Amino acid sequence: MKEDARLKGYSLIHGLLALIVANHESTYHPSVGHAIGDAMDSLNQNMSYDRLKENPDMIAQFVINHVTKEIPVADKEKLKQAIKRGLPLIFKIVDKMWPEPNHPNLKVIGKALHEVDDPVGILKRNGIDIEPELEEFRQFLAEISGRKLKKPKSQTIPPEVLAIAKGLKFADYSDSALKKAEEEILSKIDSLLNSYPEAVELIGHYATLLRLIQRKEFKRLEELFG
Known part of the structure; x- marks a missing residue:
């Protein structure tokens, strides 16, 4: 399979999927991350990024199969639906960061992902603004975890x-x-x-x-x- 630079986004997909499972199941055990890592490793070996995007049901089922080996899941179908709803939001973030193979943004992204203080700021200063997508994902996590986030107050002009x-x-x-x-x-x-x-x-x-x-x-x- 031809190398696709966007496959570097697998680690990001892995982390965001772990957040979905952790928030939906209200558990933050390390085994959740390991299980999702195993699922993503299996997919990574056989699928291009574009094919991955086209198969949210299969991804969700892969994740469910691996996660349920590690932690009890109250309702597998509800978790599966949450993962399927979250995947388009995840792909929007990855697409913004890795728009195409061998894109010049890759050096900037590499620096940002190693910058512990302000990775989003580094991306934004280089023309990669993922704050709207991250906020949308944050709202989604709040919803599936049962929390309600306050919407940002609109700025009133003095x-x-x-x-x-x-x-x-x-x-x-x-x-x-x-x-x-x-x-x-x-x-x-x-x-x-x-x-x-x-x-x-x-x-x-x-x-x-x-x-x-x-x-x-x-x-x-x-x-x-x-």
Whole structure:
């Protein structure tokens, strides 16, 4: 079988599958990881990555067969369905990291996976943003484990920031209005620095507004602050 760089993602699939089983069964025994490792080793020897993606039922059954040798499973069919539901989420993560064989991202990924402090940050700085996929997977784990996660609060634009944006629109984005707004925003940011890091969110709103003004992205400015 021709070597497929994405097969390096087997270790990632292994780990994420272990999380599904552990959360569904509320057990974090090392034998779960070993059992899934044995299942993935068997699959790895005989299947390409693309064929693996096309056979979620077979993967789930392989995992069930190996896991049930190590730990008691209350309901095999429910666990199997949870694994089948989780697999597309896992593949979305792997596809983002390994889009094709011999992709230049592989060096970046290798560095990220050996970086204990901020692997997701390293990927993001190199154009590989898997945070949305990881959040979706985290929500899925919470669901199958019976926990409820709070949804992130939507960021409300402060009224003082909105006032500047709306004032610019009212002034039809004239050069004099833009210049005055820039000066006002910079003054606001300078004064807020005395309250950093407590004022970090407000500083971020002002900085976003400033850059949109400087880049003359008025349509986007209206979408965000209108």
